[in-house]
Amino acid sequence: MTTTSTSATTTAAAAAASLIELRNATRWYGNVVAVNDISMTLGPGVTGLLGPNGAGKSTLLHMMSGFLEPSRGTVTIGGAAPWRNVEVFRTVGLVPERDSVYAFLTAREFVTASAKLHKLPNPRAAAERALDMVELAEAADRPIETYSKGMRQRAKVAAALVHDPRVLLLDEPFNGMDPRQRLHMMDLLSGLGQAGRVILFSSHILEEVERLADTVQVVVAGRLAASGDYRSIRRLMTNRPHVFLVRTTDDRALARALIGTQAVQGVSLTPGGVEVHASDHGSFTRQLAAVSRDAGVGLREVIPADESLESVFAYLVGA
Template sequence: MTSTVELSTVSRWYGNVVAVNDVTLTIGPGVTGLLGPNGAGKTTVLHLMAGLLAPSQGTVLVGGVPSWRNPDVYSTLGLVTERESVPGFLSAWEFVLASAKLHGLPDPPRAARAALDIVELGAAVDRRISTYSKGMRQRTRVAAALVHDPEVLLLDEPFNGLDPRQRLHMMDLLHRMAGEGRTILFSSHILEEVEQLSGTVQVIVAGRLAASGDYRHIRRLMTNRPHVFLIQSSDNRLLSTVLMRHPSVSGVELDPAGLQVRANDYGTFTRVLAKAARAEGIRLTGILPSDESLEKVFSYLVAA
């Protein structure tokens, strides 16, 4: 119970602007991805969970107790915000040690060493943070959030600015912490990040919970929607005639860039396309989805 985060009919508005609209969800141990386009309300949801914002309506519980106006909740909760706020003149050791002291831990140096060991900064812990790479600064902030050994860890866009190697390191770190039984929720606007890291997904669009479930379920909702492809081939006119015979295709249009095809089912169409081209001796030179922006995908989820 201590590692469960619950939102029940939660809304948050600023005057006439609704940032979060009637969201109900429960986050338990493991890694959960909070997915949505920029401006969808992900940061507001995280700040509500962390007790930095009061819900305008509904209840937010961490470990069964309200997070708003409850300083005790921070004994079980750690937060890594999207915006960096790490003083560059300190070393990682000094920064994490200060966090341990602020938490009133009985042995701050020991707690700081344990947290820094988890993020594997090595000998760099004594260097000034201003000399760190983006990935090292992120790990420093994670260490500060972990110094009191919280059961719940909230991370807002933790992969922003990281190179591929740093992303893999951060993903491995979060997997290991989830394996220890922690509840980890991270926000992202990139579907592939959620796919690699999280089995459970909460999709937020325009402040609403648009979809919820395991990754395969969410991916199925996305791939089974209507899709538009731009196809280039050795004979676009013949290919358009052939494709129009198949029930998985609802529309075909020739334009200078290639063949615009509207398909009812992603999986069926891709199989039909390959077989049709092979049967007619047509060489495919390009297949590009032309409607894969997250905004379009999420708009479909909201309407589904």
């Protein structure tokens, strides 16, 4: 009974130690506000940090990892501020977006050096384990300068995992990876999250977050635009108004036919074609072919006019 109680207490303590909390975290550079008054709590599992380029994702990750101090507010991991805190560094692994490797080193040398910096008792064995995790063992003795972008990414992940951190922060980790590498990395991160690690990865690609993350933090222009369960946020994105530019053999005839169609909220003729405002992406695209056929109009091109992530996030901010 005592053993069970002790084990439960240890597990609870480990979970509490890995908790990331931001309270009104703000970071500015001169007159530029990169992160503005963000509060969030992250626990075990995989969380996606989603936002367009320049939204402040990298700044958030660097504050969490202790490389940047908040200009205002607090950032803590397990209740301790990570800024210049060596004890917190022992529990965190960071994969930066930019290549932070010495190209003349082999991957084995690079990851072993990271193990030595963490003062691990057996750096070579720890490096071998990390290289195996990212499927880089066979190429580990090649200089990193000979690697593809995807292989360099995997070397960085191995270096971040070498000390077996409870918290793993990854900035655009899938950049440059081919489809097989991407799937393997997703499986690896998913497994780590299921094992109780706190995994936070940033991305500007909606599909990456959809496949991997259970929860999402959506950042726009330095502010938190949405937070929580991925599916509920995705429904907001799906149900937002959509704008399409449709080019046809007879734009005026199609515009007349679309007026009153259930999924269409508005239609206007432009020099480039018919601009359609639809309430639902799927319903409109399914109805369009039938409506154009019945009207005797040939479809030449259907272009989503507002499908960039920036437009999705702008909608979430205003929602």
